[in-house]
Amino acid sequence: MMMQQTISKLKELKLLGMAEALQANLGQPAFRGLSFDEQVSILVDSEVSSRDSRRWNRLLKSAKLRYPSACLEDVDFRESRGLEKSLFAVLATCDWVRQPRHIVFTGATGTGKSWVACALGVQACRLGLSVIYRSSSQISEEIATVVANGSLPQLKGRLIKATVLIIDDLGLMPFDGVVARTLLDVVDERDRLRSGALVITSQYPIDHWHAFLGDPTIADAILDRMVHAAHLIHLKGDSMRKGRTKE
Template sequence: MLNNPTVEKLKSLKLKVMAQMLSDPDAALRELSFEERLGIMVEKEWLSKKNSRIERLLRQASLGLNACIEDIDYTVDRTIDKKVIQTLSTCAFIEQKLNIVISGKTGSGKSYIACALGNCACRHGYTAKYFRIPELLLEIQESKLENRYTKYMLSLQNIKLLILDDIGLKAYSLEESRDILEIAESRYNKGSTILSGQVSHTQWYDLFPDPTIADAIMDRVIHNAYILALDSKISMREVMAERIIKNL
């Protein structure tokens, strides 16, 4: 009789796993002491809440690819430093508020690594968000038209790991350049940013019409960044497609 009100109180406290274990006890646990049973209940509740938070963070991140660190391909045909990736996978760079710049030709795996690091960040409990820069710039323009630009830019600033893919697909207008600088400025020493694109960071100056803005962006992004220059003799999209076909 005691269990019924206790179970309801646990549910009201959103301790659903503990409530379920109390209402439907496992016979294998009856031989354990009260402290041991309680410890197991608390552990399972904690794991459930942790997994739920990770799932929520992954949904909110909207990663462009279903990628994870464990599945990165380190074959001899690719120039990827495994030790650097392993260092980044600890997410210490997020605590240190450092950036990552990834460059390489089409199919070299830039987006995959960026999204894998985003996945890793979520699994470590950090907020992350993925954007293709062309789409982000459209969203920023829309926020201006709807008089919510300040609020939108603040939302970007508060993300622990911001992933900006496809930088350098085109040269940017003066207004777009200012928006990119605003993002870089607002996140400097406050959050980490991953920028990925085919164009090497040494050529970013050509993307912006105003050299002063270009200098400001570079100063806030590059000097505190890990630089990953990828190369691959074969397109990783081709490799992944072949693997899918073989598994059919």
């Protein structure tokens, strides 16, 4: 009875990992045979693990990644794709986020740009970093909506605050003046605050981006902040979708 009361109090204190671990180990002779210090260590480790898992799930849900199950361990490093395994071993630490140093993926449709970008987003969530994913069409629609209802400052704040901001399929549709200026404001403020890194994917090489970033002056300013000292990664090879179809 006393132990059940302890478990209930742990839950009231939101120490859910400890409560679950204590409940699971109550009837285990091996656990009862441990010293008090060893038992406490197991319960504390369980609480830390539980909190890390809940935070990861919360960050992953908030990120709204296109491929939430993507992970760096599953990246296809065949030479024909143009991806360097040694580089991704470095990227997995997420030091590029803390520096910050942006990442730009280019390549033909179907080469896996979005999936790899999402894998980096998942890794950032694993390490406790906040992530926001938007396709270029989603961000255009979202900006148009908040301009109409007067909540543009709140959207800007969220996009600026995210430690990793992923903009997928840049160039799929041209940005109008409002969207381009808003994107410049976000990128500029992130650059000023050094709040984190951008991950950009596009079918088009960077020297073609002016065509869909609106006014040339705005486009120059955005590109200067996005591409300066970025990791530029070009994916090659056939469409990955063809392979999935054959399978």
